[in-house]
Amino acid sequence: MRKQPYEPPAQSVFGQIVDAFIMLALVLVTLYVPLLLKLAGGGTTTSTFDNPTWETLGQNATMATQWEKLGFDPTSAAAIIGVKFDYAFSWIGFAVTAAVILVYFVGMLRWSDKEYREVIAERFDDDRPSA
Amino acid sequence: MVDLAHPATPAAAAAAAPSATPSRVALKRVLGPAHVWGLGVGIVLVGEFMGWNFAVGKGGAIAALTACWLAGILYTCVAMIDSEVTSTVAAAGGQYAQAKHIIGPLAAFNVGLYLVMAYTMLEVSNAIVTGDLIEAFAHNMGLVGDLDKRAFMVLTIVFLAWLNYRGVLATLTVNYVITAIAFAAILTLFAYVRPWAPGEVTKHSDLLTGLPYGGLGILAAMHFGLWFYLGIEGTTQAAEEVRSPARSLPLGTLTGIMTLLIAATLTWYIGTGLMPWEYLGQAITPLYDAGRLTGSAPLEVFLFVGTLFATLASANGCINDASRAWFAMGRDRYMPVWFGGVHPKYRTPFRSIVFFVPIAILFAVSTPLDQTITFSILSGLLGYTIMAIAVIIFRRKWPLGSINRGYVHPLHPLPAILLLTLCAVTYFAVFLGYGTQLLAMMSFYILASAWFVVHRYKYCRRGEQFTMAWPKPRGY
Incomplete structure (x- = not known):
C-alpha cells in the first residue's frame, strides 16, 4: 500500500520574502564578504624591486619587447612580475x-x-x- | 533563446510544466549530432577568449597545456556519464531532475544551486570582461578622456536581464552566428601568426620558460584548466529534442570536446607565443591582447568584436539558464513559489531574472575576475562530483536491463572512478592558492543545505517529485 501523500503547509507571502532574503544574505555573507575583506582569493607573495630593469626582472630581450608593445616599462611590469602564488600550505x-x-x-x-x-x-x- | 510559452529546452520545459502534475511537456525531436556539437561549442567558446590563461598564472605555460589536456579527459568522462543518464532520465530539468530521481531531494536542491551559481558567476565574469575590454579598446584607439568600465559592466547585466525579462532573447540561430564570428576570429588570428613559420610572429623559443612552480604547478593549473570546457555538459540538456539520443548525444558531445581541445590548443599556442607568461597569467582579455601584439589594426578590431560577441552571447545564455533553474526550483517549492511566477504578458520567469540582477552587479563591479571564475568553476566541480556518484547509484538502483536506456556508456564504473579522481585533483588545485575561497563556497552550500533540511523541505510535496514511469528502485 502506498503511503498517504504528505500535504505541505502553505507559506505566507511574508515567509517567502524572508526566505528569499535569507538566500540573498547567505550569498553575501559566505561569498561576497570574504572577498570584500580580502579573506579569500589568490594566496600570493609579492616581491618588490628597486629601480627594476628587464634583466633584474628576469626578462629576456623578446619578453621585454612584448611587454613594451603591451604598454609596460620595467617599473609597471614589476608590479605584475613580482606577484607569485604561494603554494606552501x-x-x-x-x-x-x-x-x-x-x-x-x-x-x-x-x-x-x-x-x-x-x-x-x-x-x-x-x-x-x-x- | 527560450520563451516559456514555447519551451525550446528541457530546462525551459521544466519551468513551464507545473511540478504538481507528473506529465511533462513533449518537445519536438529535431536535433542531430551537428546541433548537439554546435550547442556545446557555442556555450563554451567564451572560455577561449578569457579565463583559461589564469592556468598559465598558476603553473606556467607548459602546466596550462597539460591541465588543458587533463581537463579534456575529465570532460570526456562527464560526457560519457551524462549521455547515459540524460538519455534515460527523460524528465525535464537536466541534472537537477536527474538528482531528484536518482539521489534525492537534498541532492537535487544542491545541484539546482550549483547550476544557478555556476551560470550567475559566469555571467558576472562575462560582464567584467566586457567592461575591461571596452575600456582597453577605447584607450588603445586613442579615445580622449577616461571611461568607467564599471558602467559597462552594469549596462551589460541590466540590458541582457531586460532582454530576458521581455523574452526578446537571441535565438539559437543568432547565437550560432555570433559564435561563428567569434570562432572565425580565433582561426583568423591563428592563421595570421603563421604557425608554419615559428619564430616569425610567435616567439615560443624565447617566451616558454618551463615550469616556474615545478610539478606542483601542473596540479595547480588544473583549477583553471576546467575553464576551457566548463558548460560542455549542457549539450546533454537537449536530450528530449534529439532525434536519436543514443547516437547523437555522445557523438555530438565528444566531437564538441575534441573541437574545444583543438581550439584550446590553438589558443594556448597563440597566447604563449606572443606574451610573457607573467603577463598572460593575469590578463583579462588575452586574445584581444594577442591581436594587439600582431600590430594589425583590422585584426585588433576583429578580436575586439569576437571577444565582445563571445562574452555577450555567453552572458545572455547564462541569465537564461540561471533564471530557469531558479524558476524550476520555485515551482518544485525548493525555493519560495513566488519565484515560480510567469510574467502575464512576456511569459518569462521575470522574478527569477530580476532577483539575480543586484547580486550580479555587486560581484561584477567589486570582485576580481579570477575569483568570480573560481566560484563558477567550483560550482561546476561540485556538480561533476555528484554526477560521478549519481551514475554509480543509478546503475545499482536500476541495473542494466531493468529500464530502457537511450545510451549505455562503456567500461562502467571506470569513467566514474576516473572522474572522481580528477575532481579530487581539481579540489586540491583550487586549494593551492584559493583555499579560503574553496572553504567559503563549501560554507555556502553547507548552510544552504541546513536551511533546506531544517526549514524549506517542509513546503515540498514528496511523491510528486518522482515522475518517471520506472519500476521501484532496487533496495527501496
Whole structure:
C-alpha cells in the first residue's frame, strides 16, 4: 500500500520574502564578504624591486619587447612580475578542507536518501516489485 | 533563446510544466549530432577568449597545456556519464531532475544551486570582461578622456536581464552566428601568426620558460584548466529534442570536446607565443591582447568584436539558464513559489531574472575576475562530483536491463572512478592558492543545505517529485 501523500503547509507571502532574503544574505555573507575583506582569493607573495630593469626582472630581450608593445616599462611590469602564488600550505589546513568536503558529500547523500525513501514510499506500492 | 510559452529546452520545459502534475511537456525531436556539437561549442567558446590563461598564472605555460589536456579527459568522462543518464532520465530539468530521481531531494536542491551559481558567476565574469575590454579598446584607439568600465559592466547585466525579462532573447540561430564570428576570429588570428613559420610572429623559443612552480604547478593549473570546457555538459540538456539520443548525444558531445581541445590548443599556442607568461597569467582579455601584439589594426578590431560577441552571447545564455533553474526550483517549492511566477504578458520567469540582477552587479563591479571564475568553476566541480556518484547509484538502483536506456556508456564504473579522481585533483588545485575561497563556497552550500533540511523541505510535496514511469528502485 502506498503511503498517504504528505500535504505541505502553505507559506505566507511574508515567509517567502524572508526566505528569499535569507538566500540573498547567505550569498553575501559566505561569498561576497570574504572577498570584500580580502579573506579569500589568490594566496600570493609579492616581491618588490628597486629601480627594476628587464634583466633584474628576469626578462629576456623578446619578453621585454612584448611587454613594451603591451604598454609596460620595467617599473609597471614589476608590479605584475613580482606577484607569485604561494603554494606552501599546512597539512592541518589541507586535512580540514578535505574533511569539510567529505562531510558535506556524505551528509548530503545520507540525508537525501532519507528524504528519497519518503518519495518512493508515496510514489510506489509496497508490494510493487523493484527493478 | 527560450520563451516559456514555447519551451525550446528541457530546462525551459521544466519551468513551464507545473511540478504538481507528473506529465511533462513533449518537445519536438529535431536535433542531430551537428546541433548537439554546435550547442556545446557555442556555450563554451567564451572560455577561449578569457579565463583559461589564469592556468598559465598558476603553473606556467607548459602546466596550462597539460591541465588543458587533463581537463579534456575529465570532460570526456562527464560526457560519457551524462549521455547515459540524460538519455534515460527523460524528465525535464537536466541534472537537477536527474538528482531528484536518482539521489534525492537534498541532492537535487544542491545541484539546482550549483547550476544557478555556476551560470550567475559566469555571467558576472562575462560582464567584467566586457567592461575591461571596452575600456582597453577605447584607450588603445586613442579615445580622449577616461571611461568607467564599471558602467559597462552594469549596462551589460541590466540590458541582457531586460532582454530576458521581455523574452526578446537571441535565438539559437543568432547565437550560432555570433559564435561563428567569434570562432572565425580565433582561426583568423591563428592563421595570421603563421604557425608554419615559428619564430616569425610567435616567439615560443624565447617566451616558454618551463615550469616556474615545478610539478606542483601542473596540479595547480588544473583549477583553471576546467575553464576551457566548463558548460560542455549542457549539450546533454537537449536530450528530449534529439532525434536519436543514443547516437547523437555522445557523438555530438565528444566531437564538441575534441573541437574545444583543438581550439584550446590553438589558443594556448597563440597566447604563449606572443606574451610573457607573467603577463598572460593575469590578463583579462588575452586574445584581444594577442591581436594587439600582431600590430594589425583590422585584426585588433576583429578580436575586439569576437571577444565582445563571445562574452555577450555567453552572458545572455547564462541569465537564461540561471533564471530557469531558479524558476524550476520555485515551482518544485525548493525555493519560495513566488519565484515560480510567469510574467502575464512576456511569459518569462521575470522574478527569477530580476532577483539575480543586484547580486550580479555587486560581484561584477567589486570582485576580481579570477575569483568570480573560481566560484563558477567550483560550482561546476561540485556538480561533476555528484554526477560521478549519481551514475554509480543509478546503475545499482536500476541495473542494466531493468529500464530502457537511450545510451549505455562503456567500461562502467571506470569513467566514474576516473572522474572522481580528477575532481579530487581539481579540489586540491583550487586549494593551492584559493583555499579560503574553496572553504567559503563549501560554507555556502553547507548552510544552504541546513536551511533546506531544517526549514524549506517542509513546503515540498514528496511523491510528486518522482515522475518517471520506472519500476521501484532496487533496495527501496
